[in-house]
Amino acid sequence: MATLNLLEPAAAYAVDDKEVLxxxxxxxxxxxxxxxxxFASKGPFSINEWSTFxxxxxxxxxxxxREKKTFDPLQSEKILEIALLYKKGTxxxxxxxxFNxxxxxxxxxxxNVKPKDLFDSSFGINLLKDELGRIEYGVLA
Incomplete structure (x- = not known):
């Protein structure tokens, strides 16, 4: 229900982190x-990269x-964190x-790390959110 809407191509960019519940x-x-x-096919990452993330x-x-499975909560959370980060980045x-x-x-x-290399960790994703905030407000030091 809510999951499908969050990751639909048009809606993926409408994900708002204020909708925490x-x-x-x-x-x-x-x-x-x-x-x-x-969602993933619209971005620059291969399935191999996603498997690493x-x-x-x-x-x-x-x-x-093949089996049309549903991801566990840990992987689902990471997918949604990346979707939120992608929205902010765009x-x-x-x-x-x-942004890509x-x-x-x-x-x-x-x-000297590629930002995408930090997607495998919540700490890395948070670091990227902070960096995007600095870019947004012109604080590049």
């Missing part, structure tokens, strides 16, 4: 693989796809293409 419910219900795949093997991801950069370029380029402020 609906996010919690979506995590508890789990993200269906089809909704995830619909979600700490699942690529083979497990293929099984989820807002800050003005479009998805510029930022995600895949070594970043001096992050210790």
């Amino acid at each position: 609906s996010l919690i419910e979506a995590v508890r219900q789990g993200v269906k693989f089809n909704a995830f795949f619909n 979600l700490h699942l093997s690529e083979r497990t991801m293929q099984r989820y796809k 807002d800050v950069f003005g479009n998805g293409e510029k 370029n930022w995600l895949t380029t070594d970043n001096v402020a992050l210790g």
Whole structure:
């Protein structure tokens, strides 16, 4: 119910972190693989990269796809965190293409790490949110 709406292509960018209760419910219900795949296919990351972000093997991801499984709450939460981050990034950069370029380029402020390499950890995602906030307000030091 709430999960599918959060990850639909048009709605993926409308996810608002002020709707915490609906996010919690979506995590508890789990993200269906089809909704995830619909969202993920619009971005710059391969299934192999997503399997790294979600700490699942690529083979497990293929099984989820084949069996139309629902992700566990831990993976569902990570998917939604990345969706929220993606929304913020596209807002800050003005479009998805510029944000995708930022995600895949070594970043001096992050210790010469590609921002996408931090997606496998909630701490990394929070660091990226903070960095996007600094960019948004022109604090680039």
